Amino acid sequence: MHAASLKRKRADRQAAIASALRTVATEQAGLAALSTALEDGLAEPFAQAVDALSRITGRVIVTGVGKSGHIGSKIAATLASTGTPAFFVHPVEANHGDLGMIAPDDAIIALSWSGESLELKGIIDYSRRFSIPLIGLTAGEKSALARAADVVLALPKAQEACPHGLAPTTSTLLQLAMGDALAIALLEARGFTPDHFRTFHPGGQLGANLTLISEIMRTGDQIPLVALGTKMPEAVMTLAQKKVGCVCVVDSDGKLAGIVTDGDLGRNLHRNLAETTVDSIMTRSPKTIEPSLMAGAAIALINKHNIGALVVVENGVPVGLVHFHDLLRIGAA
Missing domain, CATH: 3.10.580.10 (CBS-domain)
Known part of the structure; x- marks a missing residue:
């Protein structure tokens, strides 16, 4: 291989590593901002959300569109696997009949970074019409979602790792972290034990590790x-x-x-x-x-x-x- 090619390959490698380090550093800063928020203005809304979710007799409905929807699906799965019955409802499908999957004794967690996702309007209106508790997970403190929600989990407006500030990266990480925080707080509030966890994880290595x-x-x-x-x-x-x-x-x-x-x-x-x-x-x-x-x-x-x-x-x-x-x-x- 020519010296010029080797030099270019080393430069490309170093650029890739530098990019990865910038991404991790940017997302770490976002998580640090979230931690700071939880020690301050986000503390009371978080406690209210945990209280509201622990008191329902139905299920937690998680919804969101785009990358927020993908994160919402994971949050619903984590809640369900840790003792909080939950499932994901796509807001577009909700507008075409799936609203019937949501009952009055449920609660809704709606994810939207901007809080202005038009696709959420139907499910938001439905929650207001039937007095279904609505928790908004958004960085838009004055958004349509925030104005409608019973509890607003206002995420810090952290910088995206994407150099153009376009691809959801840090924002989705903060949504995911907040969803995990809710799931674990509910797990602890319910006294969820490894035996309970095993009931929901009978398969794979995780289930095997939980075998007595x-x-x-x-x-x-x-x-x-x-x-x-x-x-x-x-x-x-x-x-x-x-x-x-x-x-x-x-x-x-x-x-x-x-x-x-x-x-x-x-x-x-x-x-x-x-x-x-x-x-x-x-x-x-x-x-x-x-x-x-x-x-x-x-x-x-x-x-x-x-x-x-x-x-x-x-x-x-x-x-x-x-x-x-x-x-x-x-x-x-």
Whole structure:
């Protein structure tokens, strides 16, 4: 490649990186302005919006057009997945029959950066006609949307990352951040737990990570157990039969005293294992987990300590074992 071409390629690369850094910096400034607003004039309207949304007996209807519509669709999905029933209604479709999807016990969040989107007029008028709570998410504090809304979440007029100030970039990020803030505030107000979250996320890796350890652990005869004082040949036989790479060692009360792993065995091959007991080579503080925890916690422990399995205990007694392969099987790892 010619020197001129290499120089041009380096210049193009540097320009692209500089552009990315400007975009991130501009959007960070927008988020900082939003944070400042939430500590000042936006605080009370935000609290009012959370209160209004938490009191309805129906669903949250999110609407918007263009890029605001795309953000609105995501906000509706986030609300629904975190315990606040919600769905997105396109304002144009609403004008052609979908207004019938909105009930008097619902609430509406309408997104429009300018607050003057003509497509929103039908759904705004409908909300006023039937006294449906309307929350306006807009930077136009004196716009048609703001004048009609019961609660106005006035976003700071931050600079777009687009150098021409045309493509919605920072503005849509602020809308998204405000939608996330509403969803999380409602989640916390409702006492939404990981168990509730799991109900709405049964599929994919996220659902797998929320699976309870008690649902996937090996139990009964599948647990490789030997007692303190067991000779190593017997322990090795148990290790080979159970095929989980470890043997749990229990005391006379049935409580976990230690664990012998493939690694422990390898590190002691220089010894006369035929005359050795598990007591002398076992790891006395094995990594354990409770059955009420979730698969994600098991993955974190396994990765942190670079081990292949965790002993599941209740009150110090081994009640199960979860192996890395068990986590792979459900798609959590």
